[in-house]
Amino acid sequence: MIVEFFIDLxxxxxxxxxxxxxxxxxxxxxxxxxxxxxxLVHRAxxxxxxFPFQLLGTVAGTYFVIWITLWLVKGVRWLWGLTPFSGGS
Structure with a gap:
């Protein structure tokens, strides 16, 4: 009953x-x-x-893959540093 009052309120x-x-x-x-x-898409x-859109897409995709890979390496290093037997900082 009290909960219903607060819900109604x-x-x-x-x-x-x-x-x-x-x-x-x-x-x-x-x-x-x-x-x-x-x-805008029709005009472009x-x-x-x-503009070599295929090349721009390839370069942007490669950059994104490298960026994600480096963040994954950083995350794995961080997780490895949390283990007590690895001597992390």
């Missing part, structure tokens, strides 16, 4: 707080973002003659 507080904001339509820049993104599709 929390519900009243949350309802009151959400009613402060009211309802309305989202701004146009938020609702039109999909069409903006589609237009012709840039393949000047």
């Amino acid at each position: 929390w519900e009243i507080i949350c309802t009151w707080f959400l009613d402060l904001f009211g309802t309305g339509n989202p701004p146009s820049w938020l609702s039109d973002f999909g069409s903006f993104l589609a237009e 599709a012709g840039l393949g003659a000047w």
Whole structure:
């Protein structure tokens, strides 16, 4: 019974707080973002003659793999340092 009282009280507080904001339509820049993104991709599709997107994707992917590998090595070294028999710092 006491728990139900606090749940009801929390519900009243949350309802009151959400009613402060009211309802309305989202701004146009938020609702039109999909069409903006589609237009941006359409305009960038012709840039393949000047920018080597395949090479950029390969370089970015290689960089990401190296970055993840180094973080994994760092994590393994940290875990190994926690073991009492390894003499970690």
